[in-house]
Amino acid sequence: MRRINLSLALCVMAVVSGCGGGDSSTTTTDAGPVGSTPVGGGTAKPTFAAQVTFGDSLVDVGSYAVGGIQALGGGKYTINGNNTTVSPALDGKTWTEVLASQLKLPAPCAAQTGLEGDAAKGFSIPVTNHGGCFAYAQGGARVSNPVGPGNRQTGSTLGLLTLPVAAQVANHLAASGGKFKGDEIVVVMAGSADALAELDKLKADATAAGEAAGKEAGDRVARSVFALSLTGQLLKAGLNSVNALRASDALIAELAKPDHTPASLALVLVAASLPQPGDPQPQPGGTTPDWPFLIPQMIATATADATAAAAPIAANAAAKAGADYADANGPRVVTAMTTAAADLAALVKTSIVGKGAKYVVVNNLPDLTISPFALAQPASSQDLIKQMVTAFNDRLKADLAGQAGVLLIDVASVSRAHAADSKSFGLTSVTTPACGANALGAVLNSLVCNASNTIGGDVSHFMFADGIYPTPFEHSLIAKYVADQMTLKGWL
Known part of the structure; x- marks a missing residue:
């Protein structure tokens, strides 16, 4: 049997998303002006009057580019700022901004900005709605739950708004007479914030269960050792x-x-x-014996003996109980992702298409298992993340199957293709985050990442800005792939 060339297979799958010989950063997808008629006649392509975006961090164009976040040089979940003098790929743009430019539409602007966090750090900025701006997506926004990662109710000092996608759509309908005009290109991308929120909760609950079990086991051992040590000392006295x-x-x-x-x-x-x-x-x-003198010494010695004996017992018990809790509750997290996907699909069908939208691009959840964040987790956690992504994407695909006016983009597959054959797509690293440690830490910190705090060397063609979110270059690859699929659909 002949071996199939991997690069060729991936290029066929991704159509023209930067494949071919040479650096894909020089490859562009030019579908021609929107609204043009195909050569030889046929149905005219749609002319889009506006781009309307709903979703989370992966499509947020600056909801938090205010106050302390702005002062830190951030605002988007990527490498922020126009650094094209360093490299053309470091333009600070998300894929929806790239797509809007190709569609000859105005640069997207955030429909709502603000922060509800620590005022002392500049993270308390009045919530402001911006008329004429249709980029409703917000970092940390879940599909239905208003409390996403970074929200003040999680204890975060950032106080991210995390307006859920359902509320984002409702806000747009309220501002546009309760319906879409039908000439918008509507972009929907959500699910990553739900995944992170569910993982955070599972980790917190597992940690709490582990700590409780560890304390109980440790206390039991400590009591016994304390008594034995004290008795032995009294015998010596x-x-x-x-x-x-x-x-x-x-x-x-x-x-x-x-x-x-x-x-x-x-x-x-x-x-x-x-x-x-x-x-x-x-x-x-x-x-x-001189008891007043000896008692403090005896108690100190017994305490030290008890602590030393209890520590490893407590640690082992905590680890086991935490792992057992996570294993037992993993299915609940997977079910939660299925529910989120069902809610998102229903929202698209009833409140977007059902309210007049005719051109709706829905991106599924990227394959988070290839991210630096996931790769740093133990094998059991990586498997759970895989199940979560699969559950979300499978349900989204099933519920949107056959829905007129909806183009479902398989970002999961294309993200895997980018990681598997990075050279063909012009990527120089698919496992190392480009952003170094900054004011938000060293894992999910792209919100305030910029050229001043990236790691050393040329990071312009890295896949990941931080543990999960893409660099501007990876955003450009996603934009190309979306445009390719829109072209195949006859929308470009």
Whole structure:
């Protein structure tokens, strides 16, 4: 059997998304002016009057480019700023901005801006709606849930608005007379914020379950070791075994009282160590220990012994309980992603197409398993992320199948193609984030990433800006692929 050339196969799949010999950054897709009639006649292509965008971080063009975020040189989830003097690929544009330019439409502007976070850090900026701006997508926005990653209700100091996609659509309908005109190109891309939110919650809950189990196991061991250590020290101090055990129990009971004092500890120890009927006879010539001096030393030693013994037991118990919790609740997270996809599909059908939109591009969820964020997770977490992405995309595809006016873009497949055959697409790295550590940390930090805080070297053709979000160059590849699919659909 002949071997199929991988590069050729990927190019066929991606049509003309930058494949071929040489650097794909020099390859452009020019579909000609929108509204032109195909050579030889036929149905005229649509003339788009506006681009309307709904979704999350992957299509946010600057909802948070205000206050402290703006001061840090950020605002979009990519390498921010126009750095084309360094490299033409570092233009700071998201794929919807690239697409709008190709469609000869005005540059998208955020429909709503603001922050509800820490005022001391410049993260409290009044929410402002901008008339005439139709880019409703917001970083951290989920499909239906208003509390997405970075929202103030999560404890984040950023206070991201995370207006859900359902509310974004409702806002547009309210501003446009309750319907779409039918001459808009409507772009919908969501699901990544739902995935991150579900993973964050699962991790937090698993950690809490692990900590509770670890504390219980550690405390159990600590109590036993503390008592043994204390008893052993009392024996060394001169008490016989019966008195030592009794004195140890008395000390532990007194220590459990919130109002205990050094004097009360000495008193109960002395009382417990006094001979009682039936006790063994003390050794002749014995002396009475200096309890007020010895007690603090004994307690400190017993505490240290207990802590040392309990630490590994607690850690092992916590790890096991946390992993067990995550395994048991993984299916719930996958189900949540299925629900999010169903909600998104219903929203597209009833509130977008059902309200007059005739040209709707819906992107599915990129394959998050190839991201630096996912690759840094343990194997079990990587498998869960794969299940989440698959569940979301499968349900979205099933629910939108046959829906007139909707073009479903398989971004998951094209993102895998980019990672699998990076050279053909002009990518120089598909595993390393271009953004270095900045004010938001070192993992999901592209919101304030710019040329001043990227890692060393030429990052212009990296795939990922941070742990998940694309560089401007990867955004351009996505824009080309979307345009290719629109062309095949007859929309370009």
